[in-house]
Amino acid sequence: MQERSGLISIAVPCFNEQKGIRHFVETLTPVLETLGHPYEILFVDDGSTDDTLAILTVLANADPRLKVIGLTRNFGKEAALTAALDFVSGDAVIPMDADLQDPVELVPCMVARWEAGAEIVLAHRQARPGDSAARRWAARRFYRIISRLSAIPIPADVGDFRLIDRKVVECVRQLPEKTRFMKGILAWPGFHSETLEFTRPPRQTGGSKWPLWKLFNFALDGIFSFSTAPLRVWTYLGVALSLFSLGYLLWVMGKTLLLGVDVPGYASTLSVILFFNGIILIGLGILGEYLGRVFVEVKGRPVYLVKSTVGFDTKT
Incomplete structure (x- = not known):
C-alpha cells in the first residue's frame, strides 16, 4: 500500500448557490476532518447574480482552509471547473457540486482508494431518482452514443464527481482547448482508475441549471470535441x-x-x-x-x- 499524507482539495464550481452554500460547507467540513489529511475547499464563483460570492467571501475570511475565486462573468460550469483545477494545490483533487447531489459520504472512500494506489476514483451513478424520466433517458442515450463514437473510453453515468491524483491534474492543465467537455478531458489522460457505486440523492436546494436544450448542446460539444x-x-x-x-x-x-x-x-x-x-x-x-x-x-x-x-x- 502506498502511504500518502498530502493535501486534499475539494473543487466546487458555483452559480447562484446562495440558498445552500452554507449548508454545503457545514455538511462537508466534518467529513473532511475525519480524513487524517490537511484539506482545502476551493470555490469558483461563475459570475453569480445573487449573493453567492459575498457569502463565500465571508466564509473564506473566517476559515483559512476555504478559498474563493470570483470570475468576471458566467463562463459556464466547464470553464469554472477548469479554473478550479488551475488553482488547486492538493495532491488529490475532488470536484463536487454545491447542491449535495454528490454525496459527501463518498469522499473518505475515494481517499482510501487513492491511498491504496488508485490515481483516479470514479463515482458511478447507479440510479438518479431525483431526475425526470426524460432526463434519465437522454443521459442513457448520450453515454451510449458517445461511447461508440469517441476515440477514448468515456465512463457512462460518471459526472465530474471523482478523485484525481495530482499527476492527472497536471496532465489536464496541459490541454489547451477552449471548448471544454470536462468529462472527456478528465478521461483523456488515462491512468489507473477504480470505481465506486452510488445512488444520486435529490437536490437539496434550488433547481437544475441545465434544461434539456442546454444538455443537448452540451452533448454535441462532447461528441464533436472527442470524435470525428x-x-x-x-x-x-x-x-x-x-x-x-x-x-x-x-x-x-x-x-x-x-x-x-x-x-x-x-x-x-x-x-x-x-x-x-x-x-x-x-x-x-x-x-x-x-x-x-x-x-x-x-x-x-x-x-x-x-x-x-x-x-x-x-x-x-
Whole structure:
C-alpha cells in the first residue's frame, strides 16, 4: 500500500448557490476532518447574480482552509471547473457540486482508494431518482452514443464527481482547448482508475441549471470535441447515395430503352430534390460545428477571467 499524507482539495464550481452554500460547507467540513489529511475547499464563483460570492467571501475570511475565486462573468460550469483545477494545490483533487447531489459520504472512500494506489476514483451513478424520466433517458442515450463514437473510453453515468491524483491534474492543465467537455478531458489522460457505486440523492436546494436544450448542446460539444465520426459518416453516406443513384440511373435507362419514356411525376421529383437538399444541409451543419470550434480555438481567447480571489497568499 502506498502511504500518502498530502493535501486534499475539494473543487466546487458555483452559480447562484446562495440558498445552500452554507449548508454545503457545514455538511462537508466534518467529513473532511475525519480524513487524517490537511484539506482545502476551493470555490469558483461563475459570475453569480445573487449573493453567492459575498457569502463565500465571508466564509473564506473566517476559515483559512476555504478559498474563493470570483470570475468576471458566467463562463459556464466547464470553464469554472477548469479554473478550479488551475488553482488547486492538493495532491488529490475532488470536484463536487454545491447542491449535495454528490454525496459527501463518498469522499473518505475515494481517499482510501487513492491511498491504496488508485490515481483516479470514479463515482458511478447507479440510479438518479431525483431526475425526470426524460432526463434519465437522454443521459442513457448520450453515454451510449458517445461511447461508440469517441476515440477514448468515456465512463457512462460518471459526472465530474471523482478523485484525481495530482499527476492527472497536471496532465489536464496541459490541454489547451477552449471548448471544454470536462468529462472527456478528465478521461483523456488515462491512468489507473477504480470505481465506486452510488445512488444520486435529490437536490437539496434550488433547481437544475441545465434544461434539456442546454444538455443537448452540451452533448454535441462532447461528441464533436472527442470524435470525428460524424464527418466520416457523411463520407460513407455520400458513397452509399452515389451507388444508389448510379443503380437507379441504370434502372431508368434500361426501363426507357425497353418500355419507352414515361411522363415524369412532379411529386416524386420534388420529394427527391427536397430529400437530397435536406441531406446536404445536415452535412453542412456538421461541417459548420467543426469549423465553429476551429474558429474558437484559433482566436485563442482565455477560457475564463478572474475578478477576485480570497484566501490565497500573495504569490498566488
